[in-house]
Amino acid sequence: MGLAAGRIARELGRWIPPAALRRTGQPAALFFHGVERRTRDPQLQTNHHEVAHFRAILSALKQFDFDVLPLDAIDDVMAQPEKYSRSLFLMSDDGYRNTLGVAADILDEFRMPWTLFVSTAHIGSGLPNPVFLTWLFFLRAPRGAYRLPHFAEVVRLDGDESRMKWARLGSDHLRFLPAAKAEEALAMMRSAFAPGALEALVENFSSEHFLDWNEVRALAKRGVTIGAHADTHWPMHAAQDEEYLRQQAAGAKAVIEREVGPCRFFAYPFGNKPDVGAKAWQAVRDAGFSHAFTTLSGSLSAGGNPWLLPRYGLGPRDNHIASLVPLLFAGNARLRSWQASLA
Ligand SMILES: [Zn+2]
Incomplete structure (x- = not known):
């Protein structure tokens, strides 16, 4: 390029x-x-x-x-x-x-x-911007290993380095999926947060409202x-x-x-x-x-x-x-x- x-x-x-x-x-x-x-x-x-x-x-x-x-x-x-x-x-x-x-x-x-x-x-x-939601998931979801639909690899979020790596790779991967498939992965990302936790995070970032x-x-x-x-x-x-x-x-x-x-x-x-x-x-x-x-x-x-x-x-x-x-x-x-x- x-x-x-x-x-x-x-x-x-x-x-x-x-x-x-x-x-x-x-x-x-x-x-x-x-x-x-x-x-x-x-x-x-x-x-x-x-x-x-x-x-x-x-x-x-x-x-x-x-x-x-x-x-x-x-x-x-x-x-x-x-x-x-x-x-x-x-x-x-x-x-x-x-x-x-x-x-x-x-x-x-x-x-x-x-x-x-x-x-x-x-x-x-x-409804938050899916781009923002994606970054929130990779950077702030509870530590753990996630099997996201339409992702070939297991996503392991266990430290700042792996989170940043996945934030970049994962958001690019998601971006080029057909919308319906991306939505399935996004739904899984939402469900990774405890009830109310994602809403509280989004609420906190007033710039994204x-x-x-x-x-x-x-x-x-x-x-x-x-x-x-x-x-x-x-x-x-x-x-x-x-x-x-x-x-x-x-x-x-x-x-x-x-x-x-x-x-x-x-x-x-x-x-x-x-x-x-x-x-x-x-x-x-x-x-x-x-x-x-x-x-x-x-x-x-x-x-x-x-x-x-x-x-x-x-x-x-x-x-x-x-x-x-x-x-x-x-x-x-x-x-x-x-x-x-x-x-
Ligand atoms: Zn835009």
């Missing part, structure tokens, strides 16, 4: 003064997850920016004349990208409660419009664009069947339209090459979404398939963001060849 284009841009961006790139660039989409006042578990809260770092990113975007636009401008931007060389779209994935409690106020203060992509099954249901629909509507009222991040927060790769993909795309759209209002934007959970199959973008197109975002790096002038657009994931401390954004086009060739492979 070669160096991801996002990483190349990140490395180069460290060495180029942002002022040198002030007039260059191409429109791009940037995303984050949650914003927390304080994160206390670096293993489990990897999805969240701390307030000071989040502010530093927005300040840099403002200082170097980036123009953050509402996502509805995307039709114009994609039609004439050369007119929008400093334009950006800001997005948050999943639908964490701290987007309302923390991020929304900061973004308002900077007068930056943004889009929230929600995974509908998790909104207001108390999702919004409810009243809160999503409150954000929409404040001008936040609400998009779909599938129904369950799980990949839409080639091992998933068509009915599952239809539910993830059309199902999520129907729920958002019932609860909030019209919804035409989609972002794939995980969203990297192995997480999005050809049938996935077709299901998203057929559901009536106009645009969908992956997590492959690139700029929006790349054109190509509007249901496989590039997006850059903001690192927890992207100190060189103003130099990095104008270099995102470096990912476009890789993006286009991937789009062609899924045509």
Whole structure:
């Protein structure tokens, strides 16, 4: 596997003064997850920016004349990208409660419009993100040996080292199983905890709590664009069947339209090459979404398939963001060849 284009841009961006790139660039989409006042578990809260770092990113975007636009401008931007060389779209994935409690106020203060992509099954249901559940199991389940369905090896959790090893291996293995099989393994993981113990753990990690629909509507009222991040927060790769993909795309759209209002934007959970199959973008197109975002790096002038657009994931401390954004086009060739492979 070669160096991801996002990483190349990140490395180069460290060495180029942002002022040198002030007039260059191409429109791009940037995303984050949650914003927390304080994160206390670096293993489990990897999805969240701390307030000071989040502010530093927005300040840099403002200082170097980036123009953050509402996502509805995307039709114009994609039609004439050369007119929008400093334009950006800001997005948050999943639908964490701290987007309302923390991020929304900061973004308002900077007068930056943004889009929230929600995974509908998790909104207001108390159902944790399966990714988080997986990590909780491997890192916090009672010490012991577990036979998980669809795992070839017995999972032995008996020390920090074995837990970390399994957290990495096990979550990757689970991610590429068909959803129904992954769910069987997840059910076993849940049952490893004493009654109430898992709920107490989840309760403790407030960063991982999702919004409810009243809160999503409150954000929409404040001008936040609400998009779909599938129904369950799980990949839409080639091992998933068509009915599952239809539910993830059309199902999520129907729920958002019932609860909030019209919804035409989609972002794939995980969203990297192995997480999005050809049938996935077709299901998203057929559901009536106009645009969908992956997590492959690139700029929006790349054109190509509007249901496989590039997006850059903001690192927890992207100190060189103003130099990095104008270099995102470096990912476009890789993006286009991937789009062609899924045509
Ligand atoms: Zn996500």
